[in-house]
Amino acid sequence: MTERRPPLPLVGAWLGLLALLALTVTLAYVPLGAGNAIVALSIGTIKAGLVAAIFMELRHRSGLTLVFAGAGLFWLGILLWLGLMDFMTRT
């Protein structure tokens, strides 16, 4: 018998992502000042992590694939870090 049902981690990730979506929309209406942006981006990062680890199967990968997948993030980090440093610190 070939397995047709979705594996449990996939279902868990899907439900978790929908729950995080509900959470982030709810928290957007709670006045937290500058904290709202931090909460929204943190939850977004957790959601992206779930998609990458479970839907994109990175949790089963090692070594070289993780380096290739991380390379994009590395360059994005440099882009945002050096790009924003001037604007954010200008008085």
Place this chain on the structure above:
Amino acid sequence: MPERAAFAPQYASVPHRDNTAELGMWVFIATEVLLFGGLILAYFVYRHAFLQGFAEGSRHTDIVIGTTNTAVLLTSSFLVAWAVEVFSPDTARLSAWLLTGAACLGLFFIVLKGIEYSKEYDEHLVPGVDFQFAGPLANGVQLFFIFYFVATAIHALHMLIGICLLTTLAAICRKAPTARHHTALHSAALYWHFVDVVWIFLFALIYLPGRSSS
């Protein structure tokens, strides 16, 4: 399923071929990360300069459509991941249905986006076409909507490409799936999930700011 040549001469084995395809896909995704990264950098720079204007602009977006579209896209990603997981000659029909379902959800996303665009056009919120906004925040709101339209349009273009890929793979699954199509499906799935991740961040940057204040 007889296969003429399982892998091209530059590969040592089938897993070698599949790993190479996956690494190539991640390199492509890295270039896409930087494409959207440039947009997001611009967003942060202008949001830093026009904090109130960006919050005001965000309040003029449709949070109901935005949230629905996020749920739709997350669900379509789930269907694609499921199709990859169960893909085999025996379950090709199921995979085909899952991919068709994911493509339909993608189209639904595009339709909702179109409705949203037309609402914004009616509200005179399209910079360069018809933009009218009274008050001291007009400049910031206009910059916000420039980012909004450029980012969501580029994202929607990626969605359309993804929908074509998923539809093609669904047709292949119905006809004559072979083991090498699993690699193709896996690559297309990585692309689709990446488009999903981009939307997760666009959603947080476009729809959520400024909701707790007025």
